[in-house]
Each structure stands twice: as C-alpha cells, then as structure tokens.
Amino acid sequence: MISFLLRRLLQSVLTVLGVLTATFFLVRLSGDPTTLLLPVEATPEDVANFRAAFGLDQSWLVQYVKFLASVLEGDFGTSLRQRTSALGLVLERLPATMELALTAFILGLVLAFLIGLATRMSNSARLRSAVMWIALARQAIPVFWFGLLLILLFSVTLRWLPSLGRGTWAHLVLPAVTLATYEIALYLRLFHSSLAAEERQDYVRTAYAKGQSRSKIIIRHMLPNALLPLITIAGMNLGLLLGGTVVTETVFSWPGVGRLIVQSVSQRDYPVIIAGVFVVCLIFVVINLVVDMLYAWLDPRVRLS
Amino acid sequence: MSPHITITTGIAFVLLGCVFLLLVVVPLLPTYDPYTQDLASSLLLPFERLDDGRLSVFGTDKLGRDVLSRMALAGWVSLFIGLSAVAVSMVIGTVLGLAAGYFRGWVETAIMALADLQLSIPRVLLLIAVSALLGSTVVKLALLLGLTSWVVYGRVARALALSLREREFVLSAVTQGATPAWNIRKHLLPNVLPQVVIVGSFDLGQIIILEASLSYLGLGVQPPLPSWGLMISEGQSYLELNPWLSVIPGMALFMLVAGVQFLTQSITAEGAEERELAVKPLS
Numbered sequence: 001m002i003s004f005l006l007r008r009l010l011q012s013v014l015t016v017l018g019v020l021t022a023t024f025f026l027v028r029l030s031g032d033p034t035t036l037l038l039p040v041e042a043t044p045e046d047v048a049n050f051r052a053a054f055g056l057d058q059s060w061l062v063q064y065v066k067f068l069a070s071v072l073e074g075d076f077g078t079s080l081r082q083r084t085s086a087l088g089l090v091l092e093r094l095p096a097t098m099e100l101a102l103t104a105f106i107l108g109l110v111l112a113f114l115i116g117l118a119t120r121m122s123n124s125a126r127l128r129s130a131v132m133w134i135a136l137a138r139q140a141i142p143v144f145w146f147g148l149l150l151i152l153l154f155s156v157t158l159r160w161l162p163s164l165g166r167g168t169w170a171h172l173v174l175p176a177v178t179l180a181t182y183e184i185a186l187y188l189r190l191f192h193s194s195l196a197a198e199e200r201q202d203y204v205r206t207a208y209a210k211g212q213s214r215s216k217i218i219i220r221h222m223l224p225n226a227l228l229p230l231i232t233i234a235g236m237n238l239g240l241l242l243g244g245t246v247v248t249e250t251v252f253s254w255p256g257v258g259r260l261i262v263q264s265v266s267q268r269d270y271p272v273i274i275a276g277v278f279v280v281c282l283i284f285v286v287i288n289l290v291v292d293m294l295y296a297w298l299d300p301r302v303r304l305s
Numbered sequence: 306m307s308p309h310i311t312i313t314t315g316i317a318f319v320l321l322g323c324v325f326l327l328l329v330v331v332p333l334l335p336t337y338d339p340y341t342q343d344l345a346s347s348l349l350l351p352f353e354r355l356d357d358g359r360l361s362v363f364g365t366d367k368l369g370r371d372v373l374s375r376m377a378l379a380g381w382v383s384l385f386i387g388l389s390a391v392a393v394s395m396v397i398g399t400v401l402g403l404a405a406g407y408f409r410g411w412v413e414t415a416i417m418a419l420a421d422l423q424l425s426i427p428r429v430l431l432l433i434a435v436s437a438l439l440g441s442t443v444v445k446l447a448l449l450l451g452l453t454s455w456v457v458y459g460r461v462a463r464a465l466a467l468s469l470r471e472r473e474f475v476l477s478a479v480t481q482g483a484t485p486a487w488n489i490r491k492h493l494l495p496n497v498l499p500q501v502v503i504v505g506s507f508d509l510g511q512i513i514i515l516e517a518s519l520s521y522l523g524l525g526v527q528p529p530l531p532s533w534g535l536m537i538s539e540g541q542s543y544l545e546l547n548p549w550l551s552v553i554p555g556m557a558l559f560m561l562v563a564g565v566q567f568l569t570q571s572i573t574a575e576g577a578e579e580r581e582l583a584v585k586p587l588s
Contacts (some may be wrong), residue, residue, distance in 0.1 A: 026434060
C-alpha cells in the first residue's frame with residue numbers, strides 16, 4: 001500500500017509539472033502582450049520599460065526557470081490588467097466555483113443513485129429504458145443551451161428565480177441544476193450498466209435460488225459491487241465538472257474561476273490564465289489521487305497489481 | 306428485430322432527416338442569403354414578414370440577417386469541424402495506440418504518460434486556453450479538437466493491440482521477417498478499425514457540442530461566419546425580446562447530436578445488451 005501510494009504521488013507531481021510547462025510555452029507561443037496593453041502612442045522607451053518590468057525581455061529559458069521558481073513560492077506574478085496578485089485573484093473566485101461544483105456534484109450523485117436504484121427495484125424494463133432514453137437525450141444537449149432554456153422558463157417567463165450573478169441560494173438553483181442534470185444522465189447510464197452486469201453474476205443466481213427477496217439481493221449483494229465503478233467515474237468526473245463550470249459560469253455570470261479564465265483569455269492576461277489553469281488542474285490531480293486511494297482501499301486487486 | 310431497436314432507429318432517422326433538410330435543401334432556396342444585413346428589419350420573430358412582404362421563416366438576427374440561411378451555413382461549419390476533428394483524432398489515436406501496444410517498453414510508457422498528462426487537464430479548459438492563444442479559424446479549430454481528443458482511440462487501439470500481438474498470425478509473420486510497420490498495417494489495423502470507428506461515432510456528438518461550447522464562449526468560430534454556438538450566444542442578449550434566436554440553433558444542435566447518438570446506440574453492442582437485460586431474472 002505504501003509503495004502504491006508513493007508511486008501515485010510521484011505521478012501526480014510529474015503531472016502538475018507537465019501542466020505548468022505546457023501552459024507556460026503555449027502562452028508564450030501566442031504572442032506579445034505589450035502591443036495589447038500599452039496605448040497606441042507609447043514610445044519605444046515605454047515599451048522597453050514595460051517589458052523589463054514584467055521580465056518579457058529575457059530569453060524563454062530564463063523566463064521558464066524563473067517562472068518555476070516563483071511558482072514554488074506560490075507567486076504567479078501580477079495581473080497585467082488589475083495590477084494585483086494573479087493567484088490572489090484566482091483564489092478570491094475559488095469559493096464561488098467550489099460552491100457551484102460541489103452542490104451540482106452532490107445533487108447529481110444522490111439523485112442518480114436514487115433514480116437508478118428505484119428503476120432497478122421496480123424491475124420494469126419499460127420504465128428502465130424510458131429513463132435511459134431521457135438520460136441519453138440530456139447528454140445530447142449542450143450545458144450552455146440547457147442553462148439558457150432554464151433561464152428562459154424560470155427567469156424570463158415565470159420570473160421565479162434570478163438568472164445572473166451570485167448571492168442568495170436562489171441564485172444557485174439554476175446553475176446547479178444545469179450542471180447536475182448532466183451528471184445524473186452520465187451516472188445513471190453507468191450505474192444502470194454496472195447493476196445489469198451484477199445481475200448476471202452467479203452469486204446473484206445463487207441468492208435467488210436460496211429464495212431471497214429481490215430487493216434484498218439488490219441492496220445487500222449487488223449494490224456494494226455496482227458502486228465501485230460509480231465511485232471512480234464520479235471522482236474523475238468531478239474534474240470534468242470543473243471544466244463544465246467554466247461554461248455554466250459564463251451563462252449565468254457566476255463569479256467563479258472559469259469565468260475569470262475566459263475573461264482573462266480575451267484580455268491576454270497571462271499570469272491570471274496560468275494561475276487559473278494551475279489551480280484547477282491541481283484540484284483535479286488531487287481529486288484523482290484521493291479517488292485512486294479510495295479505490296485501492298475498497299478493492300485490494302488494484303493495489304496488488 | 307425487437308420493437309425497442311426500431312423505435313430508437315426511427316427517432317434517429319427523424320432527427321437526422323430534419324438536419325438533412327436544413328443543410329441540403331435550405332441552401333437551394335431562392336431566399337438563401339446568410340450574410341446580407343438589413344437593419345430596418347432586424348430581430349424579426351419567426352414567420353414575420355420583411356419590409357418587401359417576403360416571409361421570414363425563422364426570423365432575423367440583430368443585424369437583420371436571415372436566421373434560416375445562417376442556420377444552414379452554421380450546420381455545415383459544425384459538421385465540417387466535427388467530422389474533421391474525429392478523423393484527425395482517430396488517425397493520431399490509432400497510430401499511437403497501436404505503436405504503444407505493439408512495441409511495449411519505453412514507447413508504451415511515453416505514449417501513455419502523454420495520455421495521462423492530457424487527461425489531467427479538463428478538456429474544455431485545455432481547449433479554451435489553446436484556442437484563445439493560437440487563434441481560431443475553422444481549420445485550426447478542427448485540428449485543435451482532433452489533437453486533444455485522441456486519447457480514447459489510443460486506449461482502445463492499445464488494448465486490442467496488446468492481445469493481437471500475441472496471436473499466431475502476427476507471430477508467424479514476425480518469424481518470416483515481417484517488419485513492425487508491415488505487421489501493424491496488415492495484421493493489427495484491420496482488426497482494430499471496427500472498434501475505433503464505433504468509438505468515433507460516439508465521440509462525434511461530443512466534439513460537435515465542444516465546438517458549440519467554444520463558439521458560445523467566443524473562442525471558436527469567429528463572426529461573420531455563423532456557428533450554432535455563436536448564434537445562441539448572440540441571441541442570449543435578446544432572450545426577452547426574441548427567445549427564438551437562441552432556441553432555434555440549440556434545437557438544431559440537439560437534433561444533430563441526439564440523432565447521431567441514437568443511431569450509434571441502436572447499431573452497437575449497447576443496444577444488444579439492452580435487449581438482453583430485458584430478460585427477467587429468475588424470481
């Protein structure tokens with residue numbers, strides 16, 4: 001278990017380093033921010049001063065090494081626009097993103113679990129395939145358009161809920177539901193097929209032969225096994241959810257990290273983009289690490305292989 | 306064939322048929338004109354009449370351009386980007402996956418490390434960063450989406466190659482002096498291709514949604530070229546005045562993606578499994 005843990009930890013550190021390197025060079029590939037940030041009438045002297053102030057006049061390699069060193073100290077530089085700490089700007093927005101992502105995650109997981117279990121217990125093939133159809137259809141709807149439809153119905157037409165910004169719990173409802181329904185669709189399909197796979201196992205047939213009731217077999221025997229893949233996918237998906245929040249935050253003007261990154265991209269605010277991508281990836285890597293640990297603890301075959 | 310399968314296929318054909326009508330028939334109409342602006346008749350609702358008395362089927366956008374024509378052109382843009390991206394990612398993923406599975410050793414380690422690295426960044430975030438930095442023309446978008454979506458094909462191809470390389474026909478070719486390239490092309494590729502194509506048809510819908518999301522964020526297809534995602538985003542400002550501007554492109558997007566997914570669903574094994582599951586347990 002210890003060696004598995006160490007190996008997995010090393011892998012995570014390498015991943016984070018790779019992400020940092022890729023981000024840095026991609027950003028430098030895209031061009032020079034001086035032309036965008038300085039007024040048209042700036043003298044060549046102004047340009048040189050600006051470049052020196054932000055370290056843009058040195059070679060890429062020097063910039064890269066300096067960048068890695070300062071990242072280790074938690075310093076991602078100063079926002080080119082707002083003149084405050086880039087990491088600070090990102091961390092300021094983080095609670096909003098976490099609030100949205102976690103609410104949607106829990107809502108999605110719990111509902112998918114309940115609906116999946118209920119349709120399996122009912123033993124009606126027609127109900128099951130109807131639920132799967134709805135799930136499949138939901139997956140074909142882009143997150144941002146579903147969000148817009150919710151705004152159209154609940155904000156514009158019925159005027160029950162606010163459509164923009166963050167504040168009261170009412171602001172949270174539409175974005176969280178938008179994200180959660182996508183989650184439900186994904187988990188339901190997965191939960192459905194893993195339960196179905198268990199249904200065909202010998203131990204289930206034996207249990208039926210012993211005369212146990214169907215509900216008892218599902219809950220006591222099949223459920224623990226069917227939950228394993230769900231945990232993995234749910235963990236991996238928390239990262240995808242972070243990606244999905246980027247779009248959802250833009251639809252609902254939710255002041256989170258995703259919206260900050262999108263805005264910074266259009267303003268070519270490099271330090272904020274890097275800090276934002278780094279923070280999201282770090283969260284993603286940590287989540288995957290935790291999920292793998294959880295999985296190894298639940299299923300000994302993983303850590304022994 | 307069970308009724309379940311027929312219904313799914315039927316729905317798929319109806320959805321894709323509507324998209325086909327939009328894409329193929331609309332450009333043939335005499336009123337087809339996705340670019341001409343007419344500020345005097347902007348933001349018309351569907352089925353309102355223009356100044357000159359002509360009927361505007363889907364209405365007009367904020368610059369008075371015909372929404373129906375723009376929808377058709379946007380559909381071609383989405384379809385072109387989606388299909389090219391799937392082709393690019395399929396080729397890259399299959400080549401890398403087969404190489405990893407056939408050669409094993411450091412080649413496999415390097416390719417799988419690359420895959421892990423790419424999976425450690427949420428795809429939307431990666432696409433936002435890269436497309437914003439490198440700009441986004443239609444061709445660049447197709448390449449970009451393709452380059453970031455190869456991992457799933459790589460995994461499938463590698464898994465199959467791992468078992469295929471131990472099979473007799475491959476081993477016997479090796480003993481007769483076949484080069485790895487020849488062996489991969491003649492013996493591995495034909496056996497991997499059907500699986501890879503299935504994965505591709507599942508991924509097509511997701512790629513089209515990704516393209517629409519990027520365009521919605523303003524980082525995908527650039528105006529004046531229309532894209533369904535971009536049209537939804539432009540329409541969002543007029544939700545109270547003319548909600549159809551956002552609703553119509555979204556519906557087309559849904560019909561295309563759902564149509565492709567339902568069709569794949571009804572053809573592939575998942576559909577077969579569904580039928581098998583309908584068999585009741587012993588109780």
